[in-house]
Structures are given as structure tokens and as C-alpha cells.
Amino acid sequence: MQQHVVIVGGGMVGLSLALMLAKANIQVKLLEAISYPNYEDANLAPYHSSFDARNTALSRRSVQIYQELGLWDVLQQYATPILQVDITEQGSFGKARLIAEKEKVESFGQVIENAWLGRILLTQVRAHQNIELIDGVQVTDLKQDEKFAYIEAKRGDEVLTIEAPLVIAADGRDSFCRKALGIGFSTHEYDQVAIVTTVQTSKPHAHIGFERFSALGPLALLPVPGEYRRSVVWPVKKGTEHEWLGEENDQHFLDALQKTYGDRAGKFEKTGKRFSYPLSQVLAEKQAVGRVVLMGNAAHTIHPVAGQGFNLCLRDAHVLLRFLSEQLAQKQDIGEPTMLKAYEQARLKDQQRVIRFCDLVVRGFSNQNIILKLIRNTGLLAFETIPGFKPLVATYAMGLKA
Ligand SMILES: Cc1cc2nc3c(=O)[nH]c(=O)nc-3n(C[C@H](O)[C@H](O)[C@H](O)COP(=O)(O)OP(=O)(O)OC[C@H]3O[C@@H](n4cnc5c(N)ncnc54)[C@H](O)[C@@H]3O)c2cc1C
Numbered sequence: 049m050q051q052h053v054v055i056v057g058g059g060m061v062g063l064s065l066a067l068m069l070a071k072a073n074i075q076v077k078l079l080e081a082i083s084y085p086n087y088e089d090a091n092l093a094p095y096h097s098s099f100d101a102r103n104t105a106l107s108r109r110s111v112q113i114y115q116e117l118g119l120w121d122v123l124q125q126y127a128t129p130i131l132q133v134d135i136t137e138q139g140s141f142g143k144a145r146l147i148a149e150k151e152k153v154e155s156f157g158q159v160i161e162n163a164w165l166g167r168i169l170l171t172q173v174r175a176h177q178n179i180e181l182i183d184g185v186q187v188t189d190l191k192q193d194e195k196f197a198y199i200e201a202k203r204g205d206e207v208l209t210i211e212a213p214l215v216i217a218a219d220g221r222d223s224f225c226r227k228a229l230g231i232g233f234s235t236h237e238y239d240q241v242a243i244v245t246t247v248q249t250s251k252p253h254a255h256i257g258f259e260r261f262s263a264l265g266p267l268a269l270l271p272v273p274g275e276y277r278r279s280v281v282w283p284v285k286k287g288t289e290h291e292w293l294g295e296e297n298d299q300h301f302l303d304a305l306q307k308t309y310g311d312r313a314g315k316f317e318k319t320g321k322r323f324s325y326p327l328s329q330v331l332a333e334k335q336a337v338g339r340v341v342l343m344g345n346a347a348h349t350i351h352p353v354a355g356q357g358f359n360l361c362l363r364d365a366h367v368l369l370r371f372l373s374e375q376l377a378q379k380q381d382i383g384e385p386t387m388l389k390a391y392e393q394a395r396l397k398d399q400q401r402v403i404r405f406c407d408l409v410v411r412g413f414s415n416q417n418i419i420l421k422l423i424r425n426t427g428l429l430a431f432e433t434i435p436g437f438k439p440l441v442a443t444y445a446m447g448l449k450a
Contacts, residue, residue: 054212057219061344063169065365070178083184103279105355126164129155131255138262190228214383223346232333240283245322251314336392339383
């Protein structure tokens, strides 16, 4: 029986999953549309669409997963721990503070630049003997029958045909594979775009993360390597992004941060180039169909407000690995549809909890309704005063409870 797996999409999720499977001695073929950067050549852009100028806040559970993979020692050199989180709302008295030491944890998570995370994952994938990496190929057809899934992929005029007992589609929010299998999905546009950059402040970050709900949108400021550097993720109203992008708006952007934050981070002194990302929620109606499983953004794309998307994807990948390993240990078919359905069922609770939470935060804090505002204030106070509530939220945010 052939027991190899094809992964379509070598973004951060596809690369991580490939490494998990390869470590479990599963043969992987990884197909990626974009040609990866050549890191040996300093003239080539270091960014790939999946690992670009963004930073990712890895939850403690994600760090554990990379530790199991034997990657954390390398990744850690580029990561900054979050030791405190302050949640506030501009113009209101509510405030919530989480302190790692008080919650008896080393940190709430680690922030790493996507460019570094992607680069390290890619280097490991390139070196792994159980992974065949084929980049610069676009998957253009996907079909399946009882025995196999069949892929057609194109690189220029060259056509590749590949069959496999299991295909994992990690091909992003607009997943071709999802469409090819006729899997329906729901979409919600948030009418927001995220402005993303790195800034320098006069006060050291001291490993404190801020989430500030402002009139313009919920603003996240996270510590990154370099004592005075912080990553900014600021969802603003769609259509207003031109106000913030471009070198000519550097000072305007810094002033807006200063106004929103006051003195909490000191003076906002310098800003890097800003990038914008449209924000939407895209949820596949099914994640396992026959011998194909959707993974990562192809299965669920969510708002980055609480930095949960990638962390959720890693937990999915880790559970799928467990199902596949058990299947192989029993010498069973690795693409067995009922086993894949059982994987999907096993993940629904955690996924729905995270999806609901992120959606609620965005909708709840975007609305200027006075009653909602009152609930938000008392909500933040409750967060501070109800015994047991804070550790519970911290546990969920760290990805330790499914
Ligand atoms: C502004 C912002 C900030 C975020 N911050 C955080 C955070 O702090 N913490 C967190 O947990 N999450 C965060 N997220 C979410 C996180 O970025 C995503 O969950 C993650 O990038 C999903 O990766 P992916 O590999 O599934 O998809 P993608 O990154 O979209 O990768 C899909 C890959 O598939 C390839 N592909 C597409 N079609 C084909 C085809 N036909 N053939 C072959 N290859 C194909 C693409 O080229 C691409 O490489 C953030 C998201 C945003 C927008």
C-alpha cells in the first residue's frame, strides 16, 4: 500500500505540517505555486507571500509543538517572549492586565517575525530526506476516486500528474482545492484592513504586549527582538488605508499611534514600511472530503485580532498527525475517509471556540453603541475582579485548552 502524502501549498502551515509528517517517517510531496526565495542570493527579496513583513504571536501550545519538532532551539533565537498583556480601551476606564508570573507560566507566548519563521521552516524542509519539495508549480486540477486523489499541476508548459492516497490542501484563503472539490464556504468581510509594521519607541518594550481598542480599530502592539522595537497590527476601516501607507505618511502614522497610546510605550520615534491586509472570515463547510483534508487558511481564515489564526492551524496539524500516525501503526490506509472525518469532528470544538471568540471581539469592540460600551467596560473590569476568570482566559489565549 502506498502511504505517502501530498501537501498543496507551502505557506507557514504547509511547511510546518510537512515537517511534522516527515518526522513521523511519512513521505511527503509538497507543491508550492511561488518559487521560494534563494536566501544565498542577497539581491533577492527575502519575503514570500506567506512569510512576509508580519510577525506571529506563537501561543505556548505552538511553542510546545515546535519543541516536539526539535525546531524551537533555532526559532527561539529570533523570538521574544510576552511576559505581560495590557488590554485597554481608548476613552474608557476599563483595563485588564495579565502577568505571566502571576499566572505561573514562563510567558504567554513568543513573537517571531514571519520572515524568520518561514525561512527556518523552509531550510528544514529543503534538508529533510522524507520531503520532496516542488516549488513554482500551480495545482490546476484535483479529482479523487475510492483509491486515490489525482492532482494536475503546471510549471510553465510542463504538466505534472501526481496521485496519492491522501492530499492535504493548505493552499490558503482562496483555496483552489476547496473550489475543485465543490466544498462550500461562508465569507464575512469585516470592512477593515490591517496595517502592519514595526516601530521604534523611546521606552523599552519590557516584554509587554498591548491590545488597545481605539476609535479607529483594535490596535495590537507586541514586543519583538530589539529592546525598543514593537510590532504593530492595526485594523482600520477599509478605504482609509492610503492615509497610513507610504513614506510620506510616516509622521502622520507615528502621531496617530502616539495619540492612541499616550505615554504607555513612550515616544513613537520611527516606523518601518507599512503593509496592508484585507480582513475577512472564510470558513469551509467541510474540512474532510474523501481523501482530501483542508488545512490552515483553506479550512478557516479568521480575523487576526487576538493572534489566534496560525496557532489554531498548528493545533489542527498536530491532531491530524496523531490520527495519521495511529492509522499507520495499525497498517491501515493513510487516506481512509472515515478516519479523516473523525479528525474533522475532533477539531470542531476548538475551532468553533476560537472563531467565535475572535469574531465577537471584533464586532463587540467595533461597535460604538453606548450599551455595548458599558458592557465592554464592565467586562474588562470583571476580567480584573472575578476570581478564576483571568487564568481561564489566559489558558485559552495560550492555546492550552481545546
Ligand atoms: C495581519 C495578520 C496578522 C496575523 N497575526 C497572527 C498572529 O499573531 N498569530 C497567529 O496565530 N496568526 C496570525 N495571523 C494568521 C496567520 O497569518 C495565518 O493563519 C497563516 O498565515 C495561514 O497560513 P497558510 O499556510 O494556511 O496560508 P497562506 O499563507 O495563504 O499559504 C498558502 C500557500 O499556498 C500556495 N498556493 C495557493 N494556491 C496554490 C495552488 N493552486 N498550487 C500550489 N500552491 C498554492 C500559496 O502560494 C501560499 O504559499 C495573522 C494574519 C494576518 C492577516
